[in-house]
Amino acid sequence: MRQVGFNLDTTSRDAVLQISARGRLVLVHPMANRGTAFTLGEREQLGLSGLLPSRVTTIEEQLRRTYAQYSRSPSPLAKFIQLTQLRDRNEVLFYRLLSEHLEEMLPIIYTPTIGEAIERFSHEYTGARAVFLSIDHPELVEQSLRDFELDADDVDLVVVTDSEGILGIGDQGIGGVQIALGKLGVYTAAAGIHPRRAIPIVLDVGTDNLGLLNSDLYLGERHARVRGERYDEFIDLFVQTVTRLFPNAMLHWEDFGAGNAHRILNRYTDEICTFNDDIQGTAAVVLAAVLAAVRLTGMPLAEHRVMIYGAGTAGVGVADLIREAFRRAGVSDDDAYRQFWAFNSRGLIVEDGKGVRDFQRPYARKRADVADWTVVDPARISLAEAVREVKPTILIGTSAQHGAFSEDVVRAMAEHCEQPIIMPLSNPTSRAEAQPSDLLEWTDGQALIATGSPFGTIRHGEIYHTIAQANNALIFPGLGLGVSVVRAERVTAEMIYAAADALAGLMNEYRPGASLLPSMSDLRVVAATIAKAVAETAEAQGLARRPMTNAIADIYQRMWKPEYPRLEILPPDSQN
Known part of the structure; x- marks a missing residue:
């Protein structure tokens, strides 16, 4: 700096x-x-x-005072605003407070409170240390990035969003900058990425949110969201400029819409060091939970049948990485695809169905696969009908459809599966496909559960079940740290898998009701463990521009305290 x-x-x-x-x-x-x-x-x-x-x-006295002030804040949003103001006033004190109360404060600086902060960004604006790039002023892209006052060797991470697919609340225009800031806060608190070695960016391409467009306080470009060729040209200008100015940085894409996320990642993944958290981060943490749950069932992974309810950006990313795990277990690609059933808003995805996106097509079932099923409407096969016919062992929800995993669906699944693996992952809690307490009730306490939002511990009978939170914060900080330690040229599928495998390997507690994933309070240990696996994989693939001399020492020295x-x-x- x-x-x-x-x-x-x-x-x-x-x-x-x-x-x-x-x-x-x-x-x-x-x-x-x-x-x-x-x-x-x-x-x-x-x-x-x-x-x-x-x-x-002393800093300890400052911590007591600031924590007391935080505790008196009357609402989650008020707490978020107070922490933001502290960060902008005294960055070291902010991160020290956050690191000492990480499990408590993570839901404030990240999901779910970040959603409200994004919605209220223009109304509550007090400044934001970020870069705002407008599609209406492409000539200012380079100057805007230079004005952030960081040199080529000073940047490890660039987190960028266009705000179209924010959490479960959709298009939020320029307010999405808060998700980039929140992600970087977690990178620092969990993995020790220095806060002055990262750049949060929002690409302002307009918004289709009529509420924002009609608000006098909205701070972004006041027109409909730009799409098509002009959008792609702006993305390409941004990528070329940011990688030229900061050649050692990992470019982290965040909360892009389903129509662009996979397309952009596929466009650049073989050219630059890039990562999409909604696709790859979500997939990695879910795979880790699946691997841990599969070990508990005692059934080989290759024998499991997987349903993805909500095959959007995150859902297909999850399916892709679990399929990679099948391949590593010795299952051919063709056989692995046959173990997956994916759903969109029209029901089970079938090859001749309507509204199937390109990235969903590999998971479309052949019409012959469902020809002898008993269904009300072959053009719109429901989850309940598919569960009855397929008898899945793994059910993953990324649909943002509250209550989609109904009692009938879950009980039907449990009839044919002793320990069903059920993961309602949608955020916020109001959009979760099911409540963990209901899942335990409907499966007589046998369900192995991971959720997107925090639920804590639930008692069922005499057993206390710690509900795993499949939070991307368990993956992306360590991934970013590992990439930065060796200055990896690319982020590969092997590195993503290594991150998931390292996370799953941290779970060795098999008491009844134990969590499938580590606690949020262990994020620094988790991040360091994942960083080591990612960095070593990059080295093994010949992608490390700065090879390690001692993995433990190199990672430890990069973790800012x-x-x-x-x-x-x-x-x-x-x-x-």
């Missing part, structure tokens, strides 16, 4: 912060400001005498 008056080596855990700025410039710089923790000597040298209360405090750095106070006229 090199800015006028400030210089910090963001590649080292033990770097010294050099300051030649003075007075209020120091207090308004989030990475340099430490508020009342400045010593009296530092205050005198930096021109802060009289600008702070007299007493010098939120502590006030040692200061080197330079003369006011020094250039650093």
Whole structure:
């Protein structure tokens, strides 16, 4: 990080912060400001005498005060706003507070509260340290990226969204910048990616959200969402510019619409270091939960039958990676496809059905497969009808259809499967396909469950079931860390699989009711473990531009810890 008056080596855990700025410039710089923790000597040298209360405090005292303020906030959105303001005022203190209360605060800075913050972005706007790129001003793309004041070697991550497919709430226009900021917050808290080595970006291509277009407070471009050739040209301009300016960065795509997400990923995956969290991150964490659950059932993976209810961006990504696990278990591609049944808004996807997207076609069933089924309408085969005929062992929901996994569906599944694997993954909770308590009731406590939202522990009979949260935060921070440690040229399917396998390998507790996935409180250990697997896979594939000398040491040294750095106070006229 090199800015006028400030210089910090963001590649080292033990770097010294050099300051030649003075007075209020120091207090308004989030990475340099430490508020009342400045010593009296530092205050005198930096021109802060009289600008702070007299007493010098420790960071531990600051943490107690800020946590008490946080706890008094009356609503999740109020807590989100307070944490955002703290981050913009004192970045080290923000990340220290977050790291010490990560499990409690993750639902505030990330899902589900981030959804409300996105919807309210223009109404609650107080600033955002991000890059806003408008399709109406393509000539400003390069200058806008340069204005973020980071050099080519200073950036490990770029998180970008066009806000069309935000969580379960759809097109949110420019407000989607909050999801990019939230993701980077998790990258830092979980994996120690330095907050000044990442760039959050929103591509403002308009919005089809009529509520936003008709709001006087909306801050984005006020026209319908641009599509087609002009959109593709803007995406290509962005990719070419960002990869030229920051050649070592992983480009993380977030919450693009189903019509663009797979297409964009496929377009660039063999050219640049790129990753789509909705497709690959979701798939990896779900695969990890599936692998853990399959081990508990004792049934070989190759014998399982998988239903994907909601074969959109995330659902097909999940299917693709589970199919890769089938292949690794010795199942041919053709046989693996036959173990999957996928649904869209029109029911079971069949080869001659309507509304089938290109990326869904590999999972379309042949008409002959369903010819002898007993159904009401062959053109719209329901989940309940398919469950009765197929007798699935794994049911995964990415549909955002609340209650889709009804009692009839679940009981029918449980009749033919001793330990059904059921994963209602849609966010927020109001859109979940089923409630875990219901799933346990309808399966007599036998269901192996992972959800998208946090549900905690549920008692059924004498057993306490810890419900696994299939949160992408268990995957993407470690993936990004592993990629950055070795400066991987690409993110490959093998690296994604290695991340999922490493996550599944962390679960070795087989008591009744145990979670299928690690707790959110263990994210730093999880991230480091995944980073090692990803970095080693990149090396094995010959994609590491900076090979490791010692995997543990190299990863540990890259994991920034939120502590006030040692200061080197330079003369006011020094250039650093």
